Amino acid sequence: MRGWGRIFGSVIVLLFIFFGSISIAQDIKIGVAGPMAFIQGQHHWFGAEYAVEEINARGGVLVGGKRLPIKLIKIDTNEILNVPDAASAVERAITRDKVDFLVGGFRTEAVFAMQDVAMDYKKIFMGCGAAHPELCARVAKDYNKYKYWFRVTPINSMFLAKVDFILLGMVGKIMGMELGIPKPKVAIFAEKAVWADPIVAAAKENIPKMGMEIAGEWRPSATATDVTAELSAINASGAHIIFTTISGPMGIPYAKKWGELKIPAASVGINVEAQKKGFWEATGGLGNYDTTMNTYARVEITSVTIPFYDKFTAKAGEFPTYNAGTNDAIRILVNAIEKAGTLDADKLVPELERTDFYGAAGRIVFTKDHDVTWGPNFVTATGTQWQDGKLMCVWPVNWEGITYKGAVKYKIPPWVVEKWKKK
Amino acid sequence: MPVLFSFRKIRLFLSKEIFILPSRIIAFFFCLGLLVLPLLIKDPYLLRIIILSSIFAIFAASWDLLSGYTGQMNFGHALFFGVAAYTSAILNLRLGLPPWITIPIGALAAVVAGLIIGIPCLRLRGPYLALATLAFPIILMGIVFTIPGITGGELGVSGIKPLARSRILAYYVCVILMMGLGLVMWKIGDSKTGIIFHAIREDEVAVRASGINTTRYKLLAFSLSGFFAGISGGLYTHFIRIAGPSTLEVSLSFQAIIWAIFGGVVTIYGPITGVFLLYPLMEFLRIIPEIRTLLFALIVIVILLFMPEGLTTWIRDRMEEECPRCKVRNVAWRKACRVCFADLGKRSSEGGEHGV
Numbered sequence: 001m002r003g004w005g006r007i008f009g010s011v012i013v014l015l016f017i018f019f020g021s022i023s024i025a026q027d028i029k030i031g032v033a034g035p036m037a038f039i040q041g042q043h044h045w046f047g048a049e050y051a052v053e054e055i056n057a058r059g060g061v062l063v064g065g066k067r068l069p070i071k072l073i074k075i076d077t078n079e080i081l082n083v084p085d086a087a088s089a090v091e092r093a094i095t096r097d098k099v100d101f102l103v104g105g106f107r108t109e110a111v112f113a114m115q116d117v118a119m120d121y122k123k124i125f126m127g128c129g130a131a132h133p134e135l136c137a138r139v140a141k142d143y144n145k146y147k148y149w150f151r152v153t154p155i156n157s158m159f160l161a162k163v164d165f166i167l168l169g170m171v172g173k174i175m176g177m178e179l180g181i182p183k184p185k186v187a188i189f190a191e192k193a194v195w196a197d198p199i200v201a202a203a204k205e206n207i208p209k210m211g212m213e214i215a216g217e218w219r220p221s222a223t224a225t226d227v228t229a230e231l232s233a234i235n236a237s238g239a240h241i242i243f244t245t246i247s248g249p250m251g252i253p254y255a256k257k258w259g260e261l262k263i264p265a266a267s268v269g270i271n272v273e274a275q276k277k278g279f280w281e282a283t284g285g286l287g288n289y290d291t292t293m294n295t296y297a298r299v300e301i302t303s304v305t306i307p308f309y310d311k312f313t314a315k316a317g318e319f320p321t322y323n324a325g326t327n328d329a330i331r332i333l334v335n336a337i338e339k340a341g342t343l344d345a346d347k348l349v350p351e352l353e354r355t356d357f358y359g360a361a362g363r364i365v366f367t368k369d370h371d372v373t374w375g376p377n378f379v380t381a382t383g384t385q386w387q388d389g390k391l392m393c394v395w396p397v398n399w400e401g402i403t404y405k406g407a408v409k410y411k412i413p414p415w416v417v418e419k420w421k422k423k
Numbered sequence: 424m425p426v427l428f429s430f431r432k433i434r435l436f437l438s439k440e441i442f443i444l445p446s447r448i449i450a451f452f453f454c455l456g457l458l459v460l461p462l463l464i465k466d467p468y469l470l471r472i473i474i475l476s477s478i479f480a481i482f483a484a485s486w487d488l489l490s491g492y493t494g495q496m497n498f499g500h501a502l503f504f505g506v507a508a509y510t511s512a513i514l515n516l517r518l519g520l521p522p523w524i525t526i527p528i529g530a531l532a533a534v535v536a537g538l539i540i541g542i543p544c545l546r547l548r549g550p551y552l553a554l555a556t557l558a559f560p561i562i563l564m565g566i567v568f569t570i571p572g573i574t575g576g577e578l579g580v581s582g583i584k585p586l587a588r589s590r591i592l593a594y595y596v597c598v599i600l601m602m603g604l605g606l607v608m609w610k611i612g613d614s615k616t617g618i619i620f621h622a623i624r625e626d627e628v629a630v631r632a633s634g635i636n637t638t639r640y641k642l643l644a645f646s647l648s649g650f651f652a653g654i655s656g657g658l659y660t661h662f663i664r665i666a667g668p669s670t671l672e673v674s675l676s677f678q679a680i681i682w683a684i685f686g687g688v689v690t691i692y693g694p695i696t697g698v699f700l701l702y703p704l705m706e707f708l709r710i711i712p713e714i715r716t717l718l719f720a721l722i723v724i725v726i727l728l729f730m731p732e733g734l735t736t737w738i739r740d741r742m743e744e745e746c747p748r749c750k751v752r753n754v755a756w757r758k759a760c761r762v763c764f765a766d767l768g769k770r771s772s773e774g775g776e777h778g779v
Contacts, residue, residue, distance in 0.1 A: 036712060076712040083669040084475055084659075088468070088706060095468040109667035112581045116664050132578060141582075194568045194577050 027071035028061055028343065030333070031099035032326060033090055033114060034106055036076040040129060040323045044104040046316040047128070047324030048072055050308065051331050062338045070330070073097045079110035086110040090117045099123070100343055103152075103329045108132045115149055122345050124148045124352070126329035129322065131157040136371035147349050150370045152332065153325025153361055154295055155381055159374040161199060163293055164269060165206055167383045167395055168243050171268045171291065172212050174410055175240055179420045185215040187234040187265060189254075190245035191222040199245045199270075207243075215239035222248030231263050240420065244269035244292070252282045259286030264419035266412055267291060268383075277319050280389050289413040291385040295322035297393035299406035301362050301382070306406070308360040319391065320360075328359030376400035387411055443761065444752055445742040446735075450692060453699075457598050461591045470594045474662060476702040477601035481655040483682040483694035488608050489648035490680075491688035492617060494624030495641060496549070498557035500679045502540065503533040503649040505560060505671035507656030512580035512666035513573065522586055526657030533653025534646045541645035545638055560671040567668060579667025586661040597658055601695070604651055609691040611647065620644055621689075685723055687733025696735045 034041030077086035105111040106129035251273030362379035383395030507529035686697025730737035746760035
């Protein structure tokens with residue numbers, strides 16, 4: 001009898017597995033591709049999870065009168081360390097895990113390789129990490145092949161640079177108005193990295209055109225642990241503004257020393273470390289008033305931004321970065337699926353092209369090259385400043401008629417005011 | 424009758440040359456398995472893994488030809504790979520040349536790179552040579568970023584034509600090239616030139632004292648190694664369809680060394696085995712992504728701890744034995760040499776190479 005019991009039990013288990021696999025086959029599988037051992041991949045994942053939890057809680061995605069749940073597949077691309085690994089991971093997800101759609105990507109070189117694999121299989125790939133214009137230029141060059149690619153975040157790197165200079169211009173204008181400095185001197189402070197080179201070149205060209213003066217150029221290592229010498233030189237140069245371009249860990253010692261030495265120059269530009277939640281603790285509050293470009297901020301970019309920002313921060317223990325754009329990407333995809341009533345990529349592409357979606361990053365409308373539109377009333381990116389332990393949105397404020405609800409005025413650091421007001 | 428004759432010749436070749444040593448039998452069935460595989464399994468992901476394994480196998484074996492055979496420790500082997508990858512990509516993109524032309528030209532460019540490094544590095548030895556070679560791909564990466572108009576800078580060169588029209592065709596191109604080039608490299612190592620390479624590694628002064636121009640042979644090693652690594656770089660770029668800075672990264676150079684040492688250096692087939700075990704292993708470990716790299720490192724360390732001369736060398740030495748008189752390899756359990764009939768059992772009991 002015991003033998004029969006075992007056989008019966010095994011049959012039940014097999015049936016369970018069989019029907020279980022059938023129910024799995026009824027899922028919509030979305031592959032989240034990113035370097036999962038790094039913060040970028042983790043934000044891809046948390047962003048996607050946030051969207052899927054909500055969509056599945058309301059019953060899933062309505063496809064042809066039937067509600068299908070979404071199942072996320074984690075694709076660790078390892079792309080920061082290994083490019084072929086990324087392409088293999090995506091092909092594995094497509095052929096083995098049978099993903100229907102892809103979201104994510106980070107390192108441009110790897111995204112090119114992943115994009116090619118996804119396009120070979122005619123899989124819709126919503127980019128949420130690589131900013132280079134070429135990724136979308138491919139859509140224009142060979143539409144039939146690359147039409148399945150759409151970029152949700154970040155905005156095109158050309159516009160990222162534009163926002164960077166808008167922030168510099170805003171700080172220059174405020175210093176002019178409040179401190180009476182007609183032609184502020186700008187110190188270009190950029191880490192020694194390839195990505196920073198075009199920004200430095202553009203800064204040298206644009207700063208004089210913006211009615212400001214260049215005080216000098218400083219290029220410390222991205223991993224420098226002490227930048228006292230550079231900051232002392234900036235102090236001696238008489239600069240009023242430090243235009244930062246920092247993505248590496250040097251952003252912490254920079255901000256710490258800047259606050260500690262009370263360098264009389266406002267700090268604005270890109271400091272990736274200052275976008276993170278741990279920045280305040282890491283600098284012991286000395287990073288107060290540091291200003292950096294960002295994608296999200298805890299303001300009403302749209303009605304969904306603050307709930308997303310809060311829930312993401314609670315879940316991830318970090319403020320969302322542009323990689324968390326997987327949240328918007330999945331919602332856009334779901335909208336298109338529900339409107340088209342199908343999972344067929346070729347039928348979804350025209351629907352995605354018609355997207356007009358209010359996401360956490362702003363109003364998302366795709367250009368004809370499937371890039372996210374930048375500008376007032378579309379996705380703008382943000383400027384954020386640390387103000388007494390809180391990361392506040394300081395841009396856009398009265399920019400092209402746009403002010404996000406909750407945004408505050410940019411504050412010039414008090415020691416900068418003290419130094420230059422006297423003169 | 425001619426068919427019967429050639430069948431008999433093949434049978435004779437197999438019985439006299441292949442089925443006499445376990446290592447050759449394994450190599451034979453491995454190659455046969457690779458050739459038959461796409462007829463049985465058409466999974467594109469599996470084929471991709473084998474294609475990439477074949478490409479990196481050529482790359483790792485080419486490192487062995489230079490660093491294993493001649494002892495010229497190269498820590499910047501990615502230079503050859505990257506030079507060929509960029510050359511092939513640029514030629515294909517700008518001039519529209521097909522892969523069968525761009526890949527050999529890319530390999531020739533890698534030969535030139537080999538000569539450019541080889542000439543100044545010939546005066547250096549040991550760690551100094553290793554450090555100097557390490558610097559070259561980093562220098563080239565700097566050049567790549569300096570001329571983004573040609574190299575694409577950080578993005579690399581993309582939009583390249585694929586290696587072949589179908590995955591199966593690409594598979595056969597890579598696998599057959601891997602087998603062919605592996606055989607050529609193995610033959611070089613076994614030739615008169617190979618013996619001089621060995622001798623340079625063991626005692627360069629003695630080789631020079633014998634009237635051999637070691638400079639010429641070391642340059643030859645750099646060029647040959649560059650050529651084979653260049654072929655792999657060209658294949659890679661046409662398969663992945665991008666040639667970017669990752670083809671010059673230090674990690675790629677070290678990967679070649681890990682594969683070669685894991686498989687067993689101074690063998691050619693050792694690095695090939697290393698790649699064919701470790702590359703798919705890394706893919707298999709995707710099932711536990713969190714500890715994938717850690718587990719990979721542990722496996723490599725444990726294997727090398729117990730098999731310090733490499734996996735294939737360890738296995739070969741347990742299955743085969745070299746005749747003390749004529750140096751021909753025999754199955755370990757043979758009592759007399761298959762060629763000169765020397766007593767093999769006596770040697771072991773006296774404490775031969777492996778008896779000590």
